Each structure stands twice: as structure tokens, then as C-alpha cells.
Amino acid sequence: METYQYDDFSININRRGANRFTKVSYPIRYGRFSEINTRDYIFQFNLNGEIKYIQDNKQRWQFPGEWLKRTVSDEWTYYSAAGYGGTYSFIGEYYLPCFSQPQNAISSTYIFDQSAADHALSSFEKFLEKLKTLSSDKMPREVKKFLKCVTDNDLDILKRKGSEFHSVINGRITVLPPDSRHVDYEVIPVIVADGCLYNCGFCSIKTGKDFVLRTRQEIIKQIKNLKKIYKDDICNYNSVFLGMHDALNAGRELIEFSAENAYQIFKIEHSNMKNPKLFLFGSVDSLLDASEDLFESINKMPFYTYINIGMESADPKTLALLKKPVSAKKVERSFDRMLDINKRYxxxxxxxxxxxxxxxxxxxxxxxxxxxxxxxxHFFSKGCIYLSPLSCDRSTKDLQRKFVELKNISRLPTFVYLIQRL
Ligand code: SF4
Structure with missing residues (x-):
């Protein structure tokens, strides 16, 4: 790492963060990144010189050590320490990622701090203007190159890149699997199928379309174009999300094809981050229909794979109320299969x-x-149960009480499902 000091700010190029995702109660950064430390803020950049994290340097935010993070789709998330009390117990993480739009009823007391974000972003814009006026005559070549990337990636350009990302995947990631919290939602999405089997009445994130597979050509084109979008920063990624809502239903061959090509084309073997992960959603029917071959194949992949199944309830009346067209018996059988697979693979x-x-x-x-x-x-540590609040207008306290009751009797790790999009 090289450090350069200018009037009232310093630049650290090629900082080395942790190489494994970990759960800690202080700000942690992963992979390689660069940083500009000003009196007001710490600005951190990915390997393309795109702003990724902003941290307050003047203790104006709710709790020290909170930060803003920008996603590849150019959305900002506020990482709230939420007073630290109880956050881990609720979501299994020390920080609560909050979007500008409330999506998570249980976390509605810890909202995105819009004024903090506005101030930070306008300060960043002003700082970019200042950087553009700096004389680069005596700057080392490495600093010149870094600052050119930073000033080339102003907020308008980043917005455009966010739209390009959506065009490449041909859709929007309205929800990520809850398990992707284990990699701080740092996944590269590869969409292998659109729509879902049920189009349940209660669901607010569904596309409303029937389940349709993407072709192998579409998937390869998507992977190659994603590589261009993530560009130099791709070496900071080790995890892939096979989307959208029921990739498990895509079957062994397409899952194998997509995961293997993503692993090779993204060069995950050489990522700065260790322990690659694969995430996908499945449904009650796709889990029950999946052949043993499929799990044997997934188990041999170079990823540790999380498959998240939307079961919702095993009570017939509740399933009818939710307009989810599966029977309670099927939900019970899929739960048993989940336990069995978790034990054997x-x-x-x-x-x-x-x-x-x-x-x-x-x-x-x-x-x-x-x-x-x-x-x-007895308690089994593998196979989380996620409890997903139905809507944002419920009483947070009642939801929290219900959650604690269920968590206390569960023999599996139990957390609140924090809806995160990309
Ligand atoms: S809950 Fe899952 S299966 Fe039901 S509509 Fe939503 S995405 Fe589709």
C-alpha cells in the first residue's frame, strides 16, 4: 500500500482488506481498494476507481463506525449499527443494511439516514471538483492514474453504469437470497430463469410472469457482459447468485453450465476473496422434484452453495390466505428434504x-x-430459518416479540429475513 499526502487529504492506493467475509462489530473492508481520507469523510473506491463506501470522519452520524455503501446498480445502502443491541440476534449480523426505501418492517426504526447520505454525496461531488483542479505535474504516475479513474467516475457516470448493469442482466434483482448476507450481499448475479412457479398472491417482489428458462447463449452473453461491467473490480468477488426466484427449478444441466461458466469466466479461483459461495432460490416443488444427481453435482462444485426455499407456512388456511398454491403436506415434505440434504451434503x-x-x-x-x-x-447449526415480515405497516414491537418466541423454540438458527435488492 502506498500513501500520499496532499494539502488536507491523503490517498492510500491498493489497500488490502480481509480476504474472507467475516462477522465483526466494527467497519471491515474486503479485497483490494483505494481510499481518500479527508477532514470530513473517508471515501473508499473499488478497483475501477468507482466510489463504493463513504464513512463520516466527524462523528455526525447516529453511531460512530457506520457507513454508506454503493451497489453495482448504483443504489446507496446505509449500514446502521442500530445501537448494536439485538441486531445480531435479529439478523445474524452486527450491522443492519438499510435502503432509502423502507422494505423491512422489523427494521423500520432504523431507517436510512437520508440527510446523512445527501450531505455525504454532495461533499463527494464537491471533492471531485476540487480533485479536477489539482495540478498533477508532480504526482507519481500511480496517483495520477488513480485520480483520473476517480474523476472519470462522477455520480452521473455511475448512474449510467447502474442502468447498464440492469440492461446486461435484462431485469432487476428485487430480492437477494437472505443467505447472501454471509458475503455482505457482494454477489455477481447471473439470471438463468425468469418468473416463478406460483405467483403467490401475497408476494410483492414477484414479476407476475410464468417460469421461463434463459437459453445457454443468453447466459454466456450475460456472464461475459457482466465481466465487462465489473471490470478490474471483478477480482474482489467470489460469489455468484443464480437468479431469479427459482433457479433450482432450472435443473441440473443448466445450473451446472451456469455455475461452471461463471466460475471460469469471472476467474473466481484467482479472486482476492477466499471461500467462494453460490446462492440460489428454490421452491417447495423444485426442491421436492430435484433429483439426487442435482445435489451430488452441486456438492462437487468449487462453491459452498446456499439454496433458499420459500415455504411461508405449513398451515393450510394460511397458505390459502397467502394465495400460495402449494399444500401444507408438500411444505412439510420439503422441510424434511431440506434437513436430510443438509445432513448428507x-x-x-x-x-x-x-x-x-x-x-x-x-x-x-x-x-x-x-x-x-x-x-x-437437538440444535443443528446448518439450515437457517428466515422469518419474513409480511408488510411494512405492522407494529414493529409485535413482530419482534413474535420473532423472539419462534427463535427461542427453534432448533435451527433463526433470523429475520432482511429484504435486500441489487
Ligand atoms: S413468494 Fe416466491 S414463488 Fe411466490 S410469487 Fe414470490 S417469488 Fe414467486
């Missing part, structure tokens, strides 16, 4: 989602605890 972890909400019946909550407590005779 070392590189696969299947997790499940259930809904929580004020208006739901006691039978619904009993159906969850019958599975999460009744199907295991």
Missing part, C-alpha cells in the same frame, strides 16, 4: 423462509414451530 446448505405478521393465526405459528422444533431432537 457437506457443501450444500438449504435454508427456509416462513412469513410472520400480526394478522396470522396461531395455527400458522404452531405449524412453523412443529417443523423447526418438532422435526429435530
Amino acid at each position: 457437506g457443501n450444500i446448505e438449504i435454508t427456509a423462509n416462513f412469513v410472520i405478521g400480526e394478522g396470522l393465526s396461531g395455527a400458522h405459528f404452531d405449524s412453523i414451530s412443529n417443523l423447526t422444533a418438532g422435526r429435530l431432537d
Whole structure:
């Protein structure tokens, strides 16, 4: 790492962050990045010179050590320490990522700090203007090159790149698998299928389209174009999300094809980050229909794979209320298959989602605890249960109380599903 001092700011080029994702209660950065430290803010950049993190240097934010992070689709997320109390117990992480739009009822008390974000971004814009006026005559070549990348990537250019990202994947990632929290949602999405099997009535993130596979040619083109979008920073990624809502239903051959090509074309073997991960969603039917071959193949891949299944409830009346066209019996069978696969395959972890909400019946909550407590005779650390609040207008306190009740009796790790998009 090289450090250069200018009037009232310093530049650190090619800083080395952690090479494994980890859960810590202080700000941590991963892979390689560069940083400009000013009196007001710390600006951190990815390997393309695109701003990625902003941290306050003057203790104006709610808690020290919080930060703003920009996603590849050019959205800002505020990482709130939320007072630290209880955050880990609720979401399994020390920091709560909050978007500018409230998406997560359970976290509605810890909202995105819009004024903090506005001030930080306008300061960044002003700082870019200042950088453009700096004389580069005596600058080392490395600094000149870095500052050119930084000033070339102003906020308008980044916005345009965000739109290009959506064009390349031909869609929007309205929700990431909850398990991608393990890599701080730092996944490269490769869409292998659109739509979903059920188009459940209660779901607000569905596309409303029927399930359709993408062709191999479309997938390869997407992977190659994504490589261009992530450019030099691709070597800071080690995780892939096979989208969208039911990639498990794409079958063994297309999953193998997509995962293997992503691994090779993104050069994940040489990533700055160790322990590659693959994430996908599945459904009750795709889990029950999946052949043993599929799991054997996934288990041999160079990734540790998380498959998240939307089960929602094992109570027939609640499933009818949610307009989810699966039977409670199928949900129970898919839960049993999840437990079985988690025990037998070392590189696969299947997790499940259930809904929580004020208006739901006691039978619904009993159906969850019958599975999460009744199907295991001791605690098992593999296979998280995610409880997903139904809407944003419920009482946060009631939801939290219900969550704690279910968590306390569950014999599987149990957390709130934090909806994150990309
Ligand atoms: S809950 Fe899952 S299966 Fe149901 S509509 Fe939403 S994305 Fe589709």
C-alpha cells in the first residue's frame, strides 16, 4: 500500500482488506481498494476507481463506525449499527443494511439516514471538483492514474453504469437470497430463469410472469457482459447468485453450465476473496422434484452453495390466505428434504423462509414451530430459518416479540429475513 499526502487529504492506493467475509462489530473492508481520507469523510473506491463506501470522519452520524455503501446498480445502502443491541440476534449480523426505501418492517426504526447520505454525496461531488483542479505535474504516475479513474467516475457516470448493469442482466434483482448476507450481499448475479412457479398472491417482489428458462447463449452473453461491467473490480468477488426466484427449478444441466461458466469466466479461483459461495432460490416443488444427481453435482462444485426455499407456512388456511398454491403436506415434505440434504451434503446448505405478521393465526405459528422444533431432537447449526415480515405497516414491537418466541423454540438458527435488492 502506498500513501500520499496532499494539502488536507491523503490517498492510500491498493489497500488490502480481509480476504474472507467475516462477522465483526466494527467497519471491515474486503479485497483490494483505494481510499481518500479527508477532514470530513473517508471515501473508499473499488478497483475501477468507482466510489463504493463513504464513512463520516466527524462523528455526525447516529453511531460512530457506520457507513454508506454503493451497489453495482448504483443504489446507496446505509449500514446502521442500530445501537448494536439485538441486531445480531435479529439478523445474524452486527450491522443492519438499510435502503432509502423502507422494505423491512422489523427494521423500520432504523431507517436510512437520508440527510446523512445527501450531505455525504454532495461533499463527494464537491471533492471531485476540487480533485479536477489539482495540478498533477508532480504526482507519481500511480496517483495520477488513480485520480483520473476517480474523476472519470462522477455520480452521473455511475448512474449510467447502474442502468447498464440492469440492461446486461435484462431485469432487476428485487430480492437477494437472505443467505447472501454471509458475503455482505457482494454477489455477481447471473439470471438463468425468469418468473416463478406460483405467483403467490401475497408476494410483492414477484414479476407476475410464468417460469421461463434463459437459453445457454443468453447466459454466456450475460456472464461475459457482466465481466465487462465489473471490470478490474471483478477480482474482489467470489460469489455468484443464480437468479431469479427459482433457479433450482432450472435443473441440473443448466445450473451446472451456469455455475461452471461463471466460475471460469469471472476467474473466481484467482479472486482476492477466499471461500467462494453460490446462492440460489428454490421452491417447495423444485426442491421436492430435484433429483439426487442435482445435489451430488452441486456438492462437487468449487462453491459452498446456499439454496433458499420459500415455504411461508405449513398451515393450510394460511397458505390459502397467502394465495400460495402449494399444500401444507408438500411444505412439510420439503422441510424434511431440506434437513436430510443438509445432513448428507457437506457443501450444500438449504435454508427456509416462513412469513410472520400480526394478522396470522396461531395455527400458522404452531405449524412453523412443529417443523423447526418438532422435526429435530437437538440444535443443528446448518439450515437457517428466515422469518419474513409480511408488510411494512405492522407494529414493529409485535413482530419482534413474535420473532423472539419462534427463535427461542427453534432448533435451527433463526433470523429475520432482511429484504435486500441489487
Ligand atoms: S413468494 Fe416466491 S414463488 Fe411466490 S410469487 Fe414470490 S417469488 Fe414467486
